[in-house]
Each structure stands twice: as structure tokens, then as C-alpha cells.
Amino acid sequence: MENTVKVLRELVESSGNIVFFGGAGVSTESGIPDFRSVDGLYSQKYAYPPEVMLSHTFFENRPEEFFRFYREKMIFTDARPNAAHLKLAQWEREGKLSAVVTQNIDGLHQAAGSRNVYELHGSVHRNYCVRCGKKYDLDYVLRSPDIVPRCACGGMVRPDVVLYEEVLDGEVMNKAARAISKADLLIVGGTSLVVYPAAGLIRYYSGDKLVIINKTPTLSDSGADYIMEGKIGEILSQV
Template identity: 40%
Template sequence: MDEALHKAAGLVRRAGCVLALTGAGVSVASGIPDFRSPGGLWERHDPMRVATAEALARHPERVWAFLLDALAVAGRARPNPAHTALARLEAAGRLSGIVTQNIDGLHQAAGSRNVVEFHGSLARYSCMGCGLAHDPTAALALTAGDIPWRCRDCGGVVRPDIVFFGEAIPLDALGKSGQLALAADCIVVAGTSGEVAPANLLPREIKARGGVVVEINLMESAYKGLSDVRIAAPAEIALPALADFVLS
């Protein structure tokens, strides 16, 4: 790992503008398994029944049963060294921002400021009927007898600000991520397989413009052949080590 770390640190140091793209692997050490991995939520819930726009409209109680499960996991999670390493790099002026596919809010909890939540967040809720914003802390207190969560004003179903299957990526997230990618000449990809579009296109866009791709993934990903260097280690080990090298 040392040789790859030295090479990666050199690429990051020489870059004029560095962007990070993160996925589920960054939060595993915080106790949030990848939904698709053994022990993940898709073992207990069929995503086509609980995580689509259609299911939310037709069977909100079923969707909210899944959300309670997700909230129980996310509510216990705290930032791990991978999150804090990226916050350190940003604070030192070596990282322009983070585009994350995660919905757990752990980058912000670790101190990162410029975070684009590509798939939304479990920290924001609003009524599907009247649009009223609801207190996110109330979601953590919900029980099976409270679901689906109903709006106190109009009785409509309250939903989290996350992107369900069948929904479009918010234009704001698309715009901000595009601006960050356009300015970047280096992207650090961590904890994502590179299989989910359109976030997976960002490294390819930067590479096509002559930039470099630093990959941190324990297993091979869809970025094989694209990455200039791959650190084959968990994000919570590799990212702090990379930050130490870059900032030393």
C-alpha cells in the first residue's frame, strides 16, 4: 500500500483542484453496511417494493417500514477516520469539495463544508402534499405505530429528501457536481464501485479532460483501467494515510 500511497499523494499535491467522490464504502466503518452487501438492507427489503417513487405513492406504510430500518442504522452512526480525513484536506485547502452518493450526513458531521449530496439526505423531510418541512429529529422517534409519517397540517405523507429509484437526481446536485468536476484536475474516488450512474461519470469526465483519478477501493471496481493509481485498502485506513502524506 505504501507505494500506491506515495504515488497518490504526489498526484494530489501536484493537482490544482481536487474533488472527492464517495460511496457506501466510506461509511462502512461507521456501522452502515452497503445496502447491497451481506447484512445490508436489501437482504431484508426488496428495493423495488420499498425504494421506488411508485411504492412511496401507493404503499407509503411499506416504504416507511424500510425507512425506520434505515434510520435505526444511520441514527447510531458517527463519522469515522475516512470522513475526518476528507474534512482535514478541505480545511487545509487541498480539497475543493465532496460529491457523495451517501445519504447519512456523516461528511458534514465530520466537518466537511462543501458537500454535494447526489442522492439526497435522511436529514431533511417534507410533506408530499403541502411541501411543509418537518423536523428531522422527529423521524428518529417514530415507531411502527406512527407510520407512514403524516403531515401535521394537511395529513399528507411526509417523505425524506432522498432520491428513490425512478426519481431524477436533483438539478441543484447535478449543477453543483458538474461545476466541481469542471474545475477539478484530480478526483479521489473512495468507497464506490462506480456502477451507479450518473455519479460514476464524474471521474471519466475529469480523466477525459486530462485530469487524474486516485481510487481507494478494497475490491476492483468499474474504474479499473481508468484510475491512475488504486489504493487497495478500506477507506477508513487509506484516506487518513493519504491525508497525512499530502499534508506532511
């Protein structure tokens, strides 16, 4: 661990345009379970597979069941930013980090103080009416007396998150790709890099300082310049 931290510290000190690309593993240290680990969402038993209950079709056809699952398993109001979120926000304040690209929908990067965050899969903190487009915050959804939150116009209020069967926001993807392409240091952390098209964004990096930090091997390890095994928060907190 000591050597890993030393190497990463030197990389950060020699860089002026860092971009961080993160996944569910960034938030597990805040108490939010990921999808694919032993204790993850995919390992739990439900009436339908999680990828079915979080699909556009399921949302349309079974909104009450969707919202029951969504409220119970996708919203964590007690979660707080951990050491990884805080370190990234610090680097941004210091002018070293230009962007955070995240697959997470929990808003913890912003809660830690990060400003330039590209949320590839949306955010639980943004919600909108499917009929009139009116926007609502998370508190409105949580305070709804009905399982399915409703707008004043009567339309369903849905989370502004990308469900299975839906496409990612093209503008957010383009901005993230642009940021990654300009980075002199790309740190990838807490992601297995199996979810596409998001995982494909790291291909836009053309530098020679691609760092992957994860507890387990990823599909992109062979293309990395540095591989560091461990928890992202524990490693970044020591840099």
C-alpha cells in the first residue's frame, strides 16, 4: 500500500489536468452497496431480477413495484461523502482536477464539494414529470403520500436516471469524452468497467498515465499504465 500511495502521489504532483472516472465502488465506503460484488444488488433475491425492475418497460408497466424497489434499494439519504469524494473535491479546489465522470446516481461528489461532475446515469436528486416536464427534487418524491409520485398536472414524476433500455444523455457523454481526452492523468476507480457505453469512455484518453484503482481486476487492466489494488477511499486519503 505504501508504495502504491507513493507512486500515485508522484503522479498527482506532476499533473495539472486530472480527470477521475468512477463507479459504484466509490460509494460503497459510504454504505451504498454496489451491483456485482458478493453482497451487491445482483446477489440478492427478488421477485424479478434488478435489471428488470430498473428497466424502462417495468417502470411503464408496473410503476408501483418499480417505485417500491427504487425507494428501498436506490435511495440512501443517510449516505455521506467518504475519503475518495473529499479528496477529489480537494484536488478540484486546488486546480489540479478538472472533472469527475461518474456512473453513480447518489450525488455524493457534489455533496463533497465537487462542481464539475458528469453524471452518466443521472441522479436521484433530479426528478421530472413525464407529462409536462416540471422538475422536482428528491424530497418531493420521498414525501409523496402515494407510492407513485404525481405532478400537479397528474403525470407521474420519475427519477432523472438512466434505466435499462434507455440511452445515455449524448451531451453529458460528449462533455465527459472531451474532458477525458484532454487529461494528462486519468484515474479510474471503483468500477469493473463492464457497463457500456460508459466504460468505453476511457478509450478517449491518449496519455501515458492511466491509473486503475479497484479491489478486483478489470477488463481494461491490460491497457493501464498503473494498476492499484484496494479500496479507492483508503488509497486516495493517503495521497
